[in-house]
Structures are given as C-alpha cells and as structure tokens.
Amino acid sequence: xxxxxxxxxxxxxxxxxxxxxxxxxxxxxxxxxxxxxxxxxxxxxxxxxxxxxxxxxxxxxxxxxxxxxxxxxxxxxx
Ligand SMILES: Nc1ncnc2c1ncn2[C@@H]1O[C@H](COP(=O)(O)OP(=O)(O)O)[C@@H](O)[C@H]1O
Ligand SMILES: [Mg+2]
Numbered sequence: 001x002x003x004x005x006x007x008x009x010x011x012x013x014x015x016x017x018x019x020x021x022x023x024x025x026x027x028x029x030x031x032x033x034x035x036x037x038x039x040x041x042x043x044x045x046x047x048x049x050x051x052x053x054x055x056x057x058x059x060x061x062x063x064x065x066x067x068x069x070x071x072x073x074x075x076x077x078x
Contacts, residue, residue, distance in 0.1 A: 003031035006072050007053065013066035014048055014057065022048050022062075 007030040014023035023045045030036045038046050051057040052064050053071075 003033065004072070005029040006032045008070045009049070009053065010070070011067040012049075012052060012064050012069065014045075014052055014062055015065050016060065016062045018063075023052070 007028075009026060009028045012023060012026050013021070014026075015021050026045070026049055028036065028038070028049075038049060040046050048057070048062065051060065051062065053069060057064065
C-alpha cells in the first residue's frame with residue numbers, strides 16, 4: 001500500500017483580482033513523512049501555490065476558482 005498523503009492539491013486554478021490567471025491545472029501531493037520541493041522560475045507560481053494551500057491567498061485578492069485542496073495533516077507531530 002502506498003504512503004497516505006497529508007496534502008493533495010488537485011488541478012487547481014488561481015486567479016488574482018478576478019482577471020489574472022496565474023495557476024492552471026496545478027496538482028501535487030505530499031506523502032506523510034516525506035519532504036516535497038516546489039521548483040520553478042521566477043514568476044512561475046510557487047508562492048501562489050503555497051499561499052493557496054496556507055489560506056493566505058485571499059489577503060492578496062486571489063481566489064482558487066477551480067478544483068480542490070485537501071489536507072489531512074493534524075497538529076500532532078508524533
Ligand atoms: N497579488 C498579486 N496580484 C496579481 N498578480 C500577482 C500577485 N502575486 C503574484 N502575481 C503574479 O502571479 C505570477 C506568479 O507569481 P508567484 O506566485 O509570486 O511566483 P513565484 O513565487 O514562483 O516567483 C506572477 O506573474 C506574478 O506577477
Ligand atoms: Mg515566490
């Protein structure tokens with residue numbers, strides 16, 4: 001059986017200011033106990049991806065307009 005993911009990002013789309021499409025079809029998953037690196041050129045959308053996961057996007061007038069984020073991480077680190 002594969003390691004369960006504590007985070008899945010499934011085909012999200014993010015738009016800033018209702019018009020600026022910056023993420024389209026972004027998917028990733030983070031298995032429990034693993035480290036995942038997000039790499040890309042300047043302006044590729046790394047920070048936007050992390051802001052959508054961490055709920056900081058709304059503060060920048062960004063919206064996840066398609067698909068879903070799912071986190072099963074708990075506060076416990078044991
Ligand atoms: N608050 C914002 N409003 C409008 N556009 C933004 C905003 N933040 C980032 N962008 C644009 O979204 C794109 C992705 O930026 P960003 O997620 O910061 O990329 P990275 O972190 O990979 O350098 C860039 O074109 C950037 O100009
Ligand atoms: Mg960045």
